[in-house]
Amino acid sequence: MRILIATVTAGAGHLQAAALDEAWRSLRPADTVQRVDVLDFTPRLYRKAVADGYLKLVGHAPELYAFVFKKTDNPKLVRKLTRPRRLSARLLAEKLFGIDSE
Template sequence: MRILIATMTAGGGHLAAASALEEAWRALRPRDSIERLDLLKFFSPLHRKIHSDGYVKLVERAPELWGMIFKKTDDPKVARRLNKLQQLFPSRSRLRFARHVKHFKPDVVLCTHYAPLEVLGQMRARGVRLSSTAAREPVVGVAARSAALPFVVSVVTDFEAHALWMA
């Protein structure tokens, strides 16, 4: 079985959860092929620095502002609008991640950040076929969209799921 653990640097929680999942999976199923992937790998060096350093500085130096942003975006309508806006501008990093998933052909994707979920959801909506399991099993009609992607699991790293994880 091929397992992709997709995360993104945004503080240490998402990375720690991804690392723990990898360790546990390897202990239970040592023969499986597992890859842990930080989506920041696909960002430009400048964007990577702004994203990781910006988040940490915002949380450390202006926690009230971060709390306000977090609460404001924790609204399903706002989250859907933000996701639609992001879809209008497909970035190179999204395309690189999509290509990577297509090449790796995982059977299961464990996501410890909402960003990979978002990209995988867009791919599913377009009917992109990625899973090695999906490639072996011919499926037609509505079921084809579900079979096109690997089994995707969202691992919530906060006390509750934020609306951006669900949009």
């Protein structure tokens, strides 16, 4: 079986992903596990904004981060961000699987 663990290095989720990777490999050593940072497949400006913005907000203004998180957990906003998300997803698919979506 092939397993893909997609994570983002901003925050602590990548540490949990590493633990999941290790646990999976120990339980199913014959499986192929690949762990990727999805920010590696996004435009540089977006990657910098996410990583730096997250660290600054959490480190200096955790209440503001919680507020922003709640406000952006919004279906209307998600629809507005569909195009950039699709571009990032296409770049990720091309890199990981050699898929040319054009």
